[in-house]
Structure formats: C-alpha cells, structure tokens
Amino acid sequence: MADGVSIKTHAEEIQRGERFAFGANWLRFLKGLNDGTIQEAIHSLKTMLEVENLNGKTFLDIGSGSGLFSLAARYLGAKVVSFDYDPQSVACTNELKNRYFTNDSNWQIQSGSVLDRTYLNNLGKFDVVYSWGVLHHTGEMWTAMANIDQNVAPGGKLFIALYNDQGRPSKRWWSVKKAYVSLPNTMRWLVLVPCYVRLWGPTMVRDLIALRPFSTWLSYKSNRGMSPHRDVIDWVGGFPFEVSKPEQIFDFYRNLGYSLLRLKTCAGGLGCNEFVFQKKRQDSSL
Structure with a gap:
C-alpha cells in the first residue's frame, strides 16, 4: 500500500468518526518517555518471549504506535521492521529511532496496513512477530489475525495482545x-x-x-x-473495537499449526489477554 493512499484513507476514517487518532496520543506520550519506561519495555519482551536477548533475530512490530517496543527489540539486538497504519504513529516511531538509533540500517520503519496481504507478503518472514493491542482496532480482527501468519517464520514466535470479551x-x-x-x-x-x-x-x-x-x-x-x-x-x-475470549484465540492459532507458549490473561476483566505462540517447524524432526 502506498504511503499516500494509506494516509488519505486513515484521515477519512477519522473524519467520518470511524477511527481514533492513536498516533496523536502517542506523540504526547513521547514527551514524557524516560529510561525507566524503556527498561520496563525491554523487561516485558524478555519475560514474555523467554529470552535474554534477540541477537541475530528478526522482529516485526505490527502497529508500532509510539515505537517503544521496536526500540526495546532493537536494544535486545534484533533486526527490526516497524509499520503502522496511522501516519502520526509512524512519525513517533521515526522520532524514537532518531533519538536512540540514528541512521541505523537494522531498524526500518514503514507505513502499511495489516489488512493488506500483498504488503505483508513483501515484508517476508520474521523470527518474532509482535502486535500488542493492535489487531482488535483494525475493524477486521480475525482477518488481520489470519494475515500475519504469513510473516511468522517456521519455528518463530507470535506475541499478540487482544481485548478480552466481557460480554x-x-x-x-x-x-x-x-x-x-x-x-x-x-x-x-x-x-x-x-x-x-x-x-x-x-x-x-x-x-x-x-x-x-x-x-x-x-x-x-x-x-x-x-x-x-x-x-x-x-x-x-480506541475504535474500531473488537473483543475475543482466550479460548477462541487459542483454537484459531492451533488450527494454523501454532502451539501456545505463554498466556497472561486479565482474569476475565477489562483489558488485554496476552499470548505467545510458536509456529510449527516445516520439518517436525527439528
């Protein structure tokens, strides 16, 4: 999806009252960003992915928002690709890169949509695909969940967070x-x-x-x-707004050949359930 088309569509959706301007919120967030917040993000990735570092790994941040977790992944040694549908979120991520990893060829930032399968296919496959609190804001959550399967390398990890269904x-x-x-x-x-x-x-x-x-x-x-x-x-x-039950997400990705490595729920309450899945390897003997 070309940048101009993406930005125009995004602006029209906001004007029609169909979408929240997440990027504007993130721009304000960056003003108060500090080292403690960055360290918390790094700790979160290490804990949920059960790693000490991401050296030699590739990391795709779908809906990068402020860019905080792309930054955390880069600090952990990953080669990072970040993209977002919201042009102001893209600007936020670029701002963080300019602050901490200026002119770094191992961190690419793009404008794109998780609903655009051609765009996703052109990105290729990654060792870690990360999308925290994003897919339920696309307006087509289940389509987005299916689309990102093509970006997870065999044996790779998928770390997503989705709003809990409270009825x-x-x-x-x-x-x-x-x-x-x-x-x-x-x-x-x-x-x-x-x-x-x-x-x-x-x-x-x-x-x-x-x-x-x-x-x-x-x-x-x-x-x-x-x-x-x-x-x-x-x-x-936060609109569009979709929700899901943990068992629905588990069944969805199990049918695509994933196993669940970690699950952190919001105990049936308000908020996101977090999942880390691992995609089966092409050779089951590995």
Missing part, C-alpha cells in the same frame, strides 16, 4: 467508544468525564479511605508505558 460490558464499551470518536474534539469531554469516574472513581475512593490519596494514580504503570491520563484516552477512544 455485555464489552458491548457497552463499543457504544461509548463509537460515541467518543463521532463527537467533535470540543465535545468529547462529555464522554470522557463519566468514563474517568467509572475507571478511576472506585480506586480514588479506596486510596482516600486508606489515607493514601492519589497513590495508585502516581504509581500507575501501563503495559505500554502510558501515563494514567493517556491510558484512559487511549481506552475510551
């Missing part, structure tokens, strides 16, 4: 998110304020009763390194 609450959140992206920027507070009360109200009350006002807020760390405020906006605005 009725998930349907209500779909309506909230759709309302948020459909409103003009000046009116979005009408949705955001009640969501703040829903998401943070009980915690704030508990901290106040315990005589520790704002302690949870001040110590908060999201999986993606966001501040509490940025995380709330990312959640409330």
